[in-house]
Amino acid sequence: MLVPLALLSLGAIFAGVYFYDAFVDGNNETFWAGAIYRAAENHVLHDRHNVPEWVLYAPLVVTIAGFLIATFTYYFNRGVGKRVADSGGPLHSLFYNKWYFDEIYQATFVKGSAMLGNLFWKADKKIIDGIGPDGVVAVTKASAGRLSKMHTGYLYHYAFVIIGAALVFGGILWLRAGGAN
Amino acid sequence: MGGFPILSAMTFLPLAGALIIMIVRAATAGSREASSSDTEGRTALLAGLIISGATFIASLAAFAAFDASQSGYQLVEQYSWYRNISYKMGIDGLSITLILLTTFLIPICLLASWNSIHKRVTEYVVAFLVLETFIIGVFTAMDLVLFYIFFEAGLIPMFLIIGIWGGKDKIYAAFKFFLYTLIGSLLMLVAVVYMYQTAGGSDFEILEKYAFDPNVQTWLWLAFMASFAVKLPMWPVHTWLPDAHVQAPTAGSVLLAGILLKMGGYGFLRFSLPMFPDASQLFQPFMFALAVIAIVYTSLVAWRQTDMKKLIAYSSVAHMGFVTLGVFAFNEAGVQGAIFQMLSHGLISGALFLIVGVVYDRMHTREIAAYGGLVHRMPVYATFFMLFTMANVGLPGTSGFIGEILTMVGGFQASTWAAAGAALGVIFSAVYMLTLYRRTVFGQITNPELNSIKDMNMIEWICIAPLAFLTILFGVAPNLIFNITEGSALRILNLMAGG
Structure with a gap:
């Protein structure tokens, strides 16, 4: 381990001496050959000399x-x-605690996303399914239950409904035909 | 036209096979008591495999006859049916891609059922073969009425597959699936009738050239959207899918996620864009909004699931959101990406449901908490699972990456915000898939039942390995698909532009 570390240390300390001109100053444009694009109005490489x-x-x-x-x-x-x-x-x-970054992420992004995920999951069940298929089924079932109570078996109940319907239907036709006019 | 009707042969071969199986079953009813029901089931499955294998070969023959350099419909077969409605079949790059996916997945579905389906196996095989005919019919039909018949008929076998061979709440899931899809389709029927009356026919090529009034287009577009949005599925009409997946047998889930969802994307591309271009433009922001909501919303819901199948089902809704984004980008990258994403999702999600099926067959539970440490007992399984996890996340080198990046590039060209929203989905997919993988595969074995669990058997290898191969192949060489679909994608965009 000592030899690799020594080599890396040498590189870390002295690499700049040999490569500064090629990479940064001097003939750096020849080295990069347009690989890193710099807009004509961008003077950042020149401005760094003025800090x-x-x-x-x-x-x-x-x-x-x-x-x-x-x-x-x-x-x-x-x-x-x-x-x-x-x-x-x-x-x-x-x-x-690494500036508490992990804890901040946990408290905001992770817990926040988990909370949203749970909320959306409940929305799927309670709102979308509740109003959608489950709701339609519940309304149909309840309506059918109530309507079936009208099936009493008494003739006069049926006669009452028939006469009532005939009156409503006749009334509509009469109104459409112009009513009292 | 003329020559051997390869498309009709390919479409109706599974149906003919199903009829033969039923006839043979009826004919041998007397002698059946002598043989066990297990033997009968195995024979039916074998027959189903042979028939679906032959259908796959027929689809390869159709593909061999298909000229990818042409953009229009090919191998057209037409027979007059009633007035201006005809039995007309044809394929283009879009449809042949989805047909190949269908014929490729059905034998895998049947093989995957070899050890997991034990009751009414003959009927099960028949249901799959009948469904295969209807699905291929959807992708080959060139007449709107014929398309509608195939589109609706497919509901019946799928309803039976979930309702008969499903899990504990199969009846609820089957009815929910049926009601959702039927209501959407009935609205489409009204539009189909109107289009037939107005354009004077139901031939795709007539309808593509007919310029519907922009106001009418809006209503027609909405009617078609009602059906395709449920099928895809889009938020907020997606809630049938998780239930259907959880209750369906493994092969049913593979079929649902692998093929049936693609009918929605296919419908948008085949009808909404070329036939109602003005309305499509009008609704583009609306569709982008729904796509982004689907991607973010269902990804977060997927993360909170405790059932493996439900997690993958919600992930499917999110991934189909990318299809919506690509389709409604109205550019080549978006449309090509959407088609590719459909194909890729068919392979990846199909494989993931098979992956869940492997451990479900052994443990009879899909609860994530029941697993953990599978890598110690099932290294091969863990490897395949990791591949498809990465593919579902959209890792470069897998087909999942190509579909997602292209739909996002297309979406970005149309709306920066929509693409940015969709990109969130890529992050979330990594969250829920890696969480699933870590909790099931890594860690120590805490459930003592897992100590004796066996790694993948030969049948599971045969089912999953080809999907892994194609997932990588299409991820590395996506041009294999783009070369087929390019003509169709450009033709759809050209029709939309009034060409």
């Missing part, structure tokens, strides 16, 4: 600071890291 000097040095400073802190914590003062972790401060918790 404040502290921006250029910031990555180097942060890297060195990180290196020094790590060396101090894990090489010269072993146990400091554990003590910081055990103190359980909010900063440690925030980083330990």
Whole structure:
């Protein structure tokens, strides 16, 4: 493992020395040969030369600071890291839990989608089926139940319905024919 | 015209086979007591396999005679029937693709029933063969009345397959399936009658050239849509599908998802776009909205399911949403993508129902919670399951990817928002399919009954391996299909543009 790591470290440290011109400056346009398109009005590659000097040095400073802190914590003062972790401060918790991204995703996207899924599933059963096929069947069944109660078997009930229907039907015809006019 | 009527032969071969099986059964009724009902069932299944195999060969012969460079109807057969209604058959790239899918899946359905169907096996085989005739008839008919007859007749055998060989709530599911589809189709019948009266015939080629009044088109389009939306199915008329799938036997589910749903997409492409172009344009935003709702809504519902079949059924509704999106994009990418998606979904969803059937036959439960750790006992099964899971998610290299990406490209050209909404479905499909796979296949075995479960047998291999092969083949070489369907897709778009 030491040899691959050493090789990778060399590449990580020195690759820029050899490839900077080919990839970034100098003859980079020859290297990319249009593989990465840049619009004529886009001057981002030129503009990066005009950033404040502290921006250029910031990555180097942060890297060195990180290196020094790590060396101090894990090489010269072993146990400091554990003590910081055990103190359980909010900063440690925030980083330990990866900025709580997983928990935020879980609470919003995952639980939200699950809630919607359950809601839609209930909508399928209660609303779509309830109004649709199940509802139609229920209404038909209830109507049939009520209508069947009219089948009493008494002749005068049937005669009443026949006469009533004849009166309604006759009334409609009479009105259509012009009524009293 | 002229020559051997290959389309009629292909269409009615299964029906003739079904009749022969029934006649032989009636003729041997006396001697049947001597042989066991199991032997009789096996013989019927074998006969069904031979007949459906011969039908597949006939469809390959029709395909061999089909010239993909031509865009119009081919191998046309026409016989006068009644007045301007004729028995007219023909195929184009769209129909031959779906015919091949049908004739390919039916023998697989029958073979998959070899060990799982034990009662009334002869009638079961007959129902499948009769249904095959009606489905092929739907895709070969070139007369609207003839199409309608085949379209409606197919309801009966499917109703019986669910109602007789289904699960615990089979009667509820069968009636729900029947009522939904029948109500939609009755509205279509009214439109069919009107079109026949107005255009002076029911020949597709007459109707395609007849310019219906734009106001009338709206009503005709809605009437046809009522039928095709139920068949596809589209939200919110989709609720018959999960029940039908859960209750149907495995082969019935394969047939439902693999072929019957495609009749809806076929109908939109065959009738709505070329015959009612103005109305189709008018309703494009409406159809996009329904497609996106179907994709997102049913994907989320699929994720919450505890029954494997129900999950795949809801996933089918979502995947057919991509078909709607592609069809109503009104561009080549969309229409080609929709046709491809229908074919791809036929293979993938058919395979997924077979995959569920494999463990259901052993455990007699479809509850996801009853499984877990299957990979330890069924490595081959886990491999096939993973392939179709990935294909259903739309992984590049599988046919699922081609269908989804093309319908989205087509949809994007027509509406950025619709394509963006559909893209959500791709994410959700990964959520519910990977969840299903993890919960059933990975992890430790917690159900002691799974300790003795056996891996796939030879019959299951024969059923599932060809589907896996085609899923990858069409994913790697989609031009095999596009070369067949391109002419039809362009012709439909040309007719829509008034050409």
